[in-house]
Amino acid sequence: MAKxxxxxxxxxxxxxxxxxxxxxxxxxxxxxxxxxxxxxxQSVGEPAKLIVPMIERFMATDRAFAKARRSRQP
Known part of the structure; x- marks a missing residue:
């Protein structure tokens, strides 16, 4: 099964x-x-509940975003 x-x-x-x-x-x-x-x-129930974790995961694994955030911090 796919991860x-x-x-x-x-x-x-x-x-x-x-x-x-x-x-x-x-x-x-x-x-x-x-x-x-x-x-x-576990049943997800409402698929809309996936949107926030998907966005969080996307941002957490986006290297360009992380680099940009680090470069903006003092």
Whole structure:
């Protein structure tokens, strides 16, 4: 089985977001949630809960972003 970039989603206080995305991105988000649920043994429930961890993971692994942040800090 493939190793996904996300692990189990922490059960935290829900945050409301409003976002418009292309239908294909939404379908892929749903598919990702299903695969993640099978891999972790935990149902994701609402696929929108994946958005924040995905963005966090993306930013945490973006070397150019990390370098830019370090160069701006005193």
């Amino acid at each position: 996904l970039k996300l692990g189990a989603i922490a059960d935290e206080k829900p945050v409301k977001i409003s976002i418009e995305m292309p239908a294909i991105v939404h379908r892929n988000l749903i598919a990702y949630a299903e695969v993640l649920g099978r891999e972790t043994g």
